[in-house]
Amino acid sequence: MGYVRGLKCRECGRQYPVEPIYVCEFCFGPLEVIYDYDKIKRAISKKKIEKRDENLWRYKELLPIDGPPQAGLYSGFTPLVKADNLAKALGVKEIYVKDDTVAHPTFSFKDRVVAVALTKAREFGFDTVACASTGNLAHSVSAQGAKAGFRRFIFIPATLEQSKIVSSLIFRPYLIAVDGNYDEVNRLCSEIANRYRWAFVNINIRPYYAEGSKTIGFEIVEQLGWRAPDNVVVPCASGSLLTKIWKALKEMKELGMIKTMNTKVFAAQALGCNPIVTAIKNDTDVIKPVKPQTIAKSLAIGNPADGYYAYKAVKESGGFGEEVTDDEIVEGMKLLAETEGIFAETAGGVTVATAKRLIEQGYIGKNDLTVLCITGNGLKTKEALDERMESPIFIKPNIESFEDTLKEMRIL
């Protein structure tokens, strides 16, 4: 048996049994998994965790499953890259990049949440998994669901770019292209989830699915040698990732894995979709929905489901939020690539550019240890860089042409 006590409404505290449900019947608040921490404390130790395989299931007692993992057996435990070149460029002492551009099997942090969601779906006895997505989530459910032997329904807006469609189709899911925008796809999926006994990973499985994001926080702590960073910068779409990283850090403290935890959590958003950062800056817990307009499509949620909780986590930690323009996003992507050799998707550009601003404004101290969460691979969003890159240097196929070029470039 696992270590889960049940589900609890984050608003009114009513408790529910472990079932594929996600909304409080009484006050309509979201449900969250609660654990028996005393039991977990007795079951695991740093030594025990360190001996386990290098994937996210090394923290399985802190994930909402009862039996053995059923999916994502190689997901998680991505590198925590000591980013000295980037730190130098930004004028601070210590930066680490939590690099989920190399997440297995589909190159984004969604592989973590889907691993947990599909394991839970199997435990609940579902044979079909589904999601509404425009990108990373679709790829991960398509791929991991194939390996785990689920029937898969993936709902996308019909106008999605061809490259993203192919990255799902290769895994042979039922890919349903809906004649509508992402919000309309989402609404339709909620209706479908009520009618069919399917596991919609980010709807009726959401309380379990979201817990998978905690593993980023656990890994950061372990990979820093069992200590918490001074700052962590997290890109925000729904706000769930930030909320769960904060929960993970608190759990590490609660379980005695770290002695102190004074981490400040910072929210990173694009200026074209900034409802959470706006709330943080205005110091109000009312999240005002916006109409997204940014190249950071994986962060383009105008009405973020966990926005309020992300706001609260940032405030509780003493952190802040910052928003960046599309040009800054591209500059951030380039800076990370040029200094650390990491090609992140646009969301990574948001995180790097936000960190730069926070450093310039003094919210992040020059002597602090800061972790940047880089959540997806740049090869997935290449089109965002169209016409934003320099061209290659064209030459004739002879040595004179090459050396003339070198002279022009003043390299010879």
Place this chain on the structure above:
Amino acid sequence: MAVKVRIPTPLQRLTKGQEVVEGKPGKVIDLIMDLDSRYPGLAERVTENGKIRRFVNVYVNEEDIRFMQAEETEVKDGDEVSIVPAIAGGTGKVPGRGI
């Protein structure tokens, strides 16, 4: 003419199955309290300490009251008020009960 109030599926048990009920003009919060006198239990599901619950959206003529005067927003005869759970799917059809 009165104020038209749209009740979401999970709360229709309290309104004896009615999807639309009539309410009194005035502030949104007073409108809900008045409905509670006729449909007991409605107020505690929708409000807490005189405030609309965080995961309940209230719209007056399709405008979110959070971006008007919140609970103090005035509604008049002929206006349409909608009460909508913020997280889609709160339709009462989800399996499982509170313990």
